Amino acid sequence: MHFNYYRPESLNQAFELMEQSSGQSRYIAGGTDLMVQIKQGLTRAENLISLRQISELQGIEEDDSGVLIKGMTLLRDIETDPLVRDLAPVLQQAVASLANVQVRNVATLGGNLVNASPAGDSIPALLVLDSRLVLAGPEGERTLPLSDFFLGPGQTRLQPLEILKAVKIPAPFENSRAAFSKIGRSAKDLALVNAAVLIRLEETTCSFCRLAAGAVGPTPQRLEQAEALITGRTINTELLETLEARVRQTVSPISDLRAGEAYRRDLAGTLVKRCIRQAIAFKTED
């Protein structure tokens, strides 16, 4: 584990360092994944460019369309932030389920996204919130939907010099409720499957929904067929069972040392159903 370590104080300095460095260079956010990969020899890096000192990447703000969370915001700060609690409680639910306090005190939201793990816990929650990402590069900024960001495990649309600057989460629309659920070997372990749901009910009819799941394919994904199945229909036990079966059929998980493919299919159906029950229960408590 030998590397040079740089601490730029602005995005422009970071781009310059990345452009000028010779050999394998990586941006490093919290480092809770990258440090482990480097220690295990899974990733080689001759230069680490830390994003910690860049103030443009820090903070949670209310903007005209909802809430803006900067890329280097710590997961622990998202978990306890009053603005996120009001505008995106499902993200807090997802983030609080990730690893443990020590990890969340160091790990960042940008890191969880750019790492592009199929099992990243913040991702299904941000997908059902219809989040957009602000990517910054030497030529300027661009915005793209989170649903277009992932290309495969560890693969994203980020260009070599680009940095994830912020996540834009639209304010919730009226009568919508959301929930997140996951199963790991232990409560806060890496998810075998995770899922999130956002649903708007008119009486007992689902007038709109977004469903998403992780660790059931190469990237976390929206479950559009399942969404179409329940939109416009009355939510009852029978429909939820049909939905559960549909989710099982439409996901494409792999088997690995954590869980088999068939078990992951079952979990995906169960968790989506569980999220809807949870979201609806929140609503009826009001």
Add this chain to the structure above:
Amino acid sequence: MKRIIHIRVNEQEYELAVEPNLTLADLLRDELGLTGTKKGCEMGDCGSCTVILDGRNVNSCLILAIQANGSSVQTIEGLETEAGLHPLQQAFVEKGAIQCGFCSSGMILSGKTLLDSNPNPGEQEIREAISGNLCRCTGYQKIVEAVADAGSDYQKGQGGE
């Protein structure tokens, strides 16, 4: 190439030259001789290397010493005062919450981070707070009781800072 860092450890200032790849855990143990901080998994899973960095509990095996430049670190060695053991340390002794002892410093520092912000936590909150600390002796029940007991001491004004 070594770099100079300034770091405050247990209320003492240090100026140190460190290699970029030195972890905070190794700095504390090997350079400063503070071996109360343990190294277990070295992957951020077990919590035995937990220290308090600027008020937050973190795994010192995943933090580079260079990242702690300008920060304040508290290790298990920094808890005892002239008045004696910290209420959490005392509670661990009295409750028998220490078996082999390898997880104790991390458990106590995670417990302290919790009690500093919430001196009257419920059992669930205590279990959440120590969920990043593994006890291979499986002595969790006594540990949870010890943190709860120390919390009552905090409220009586004997603890905290």
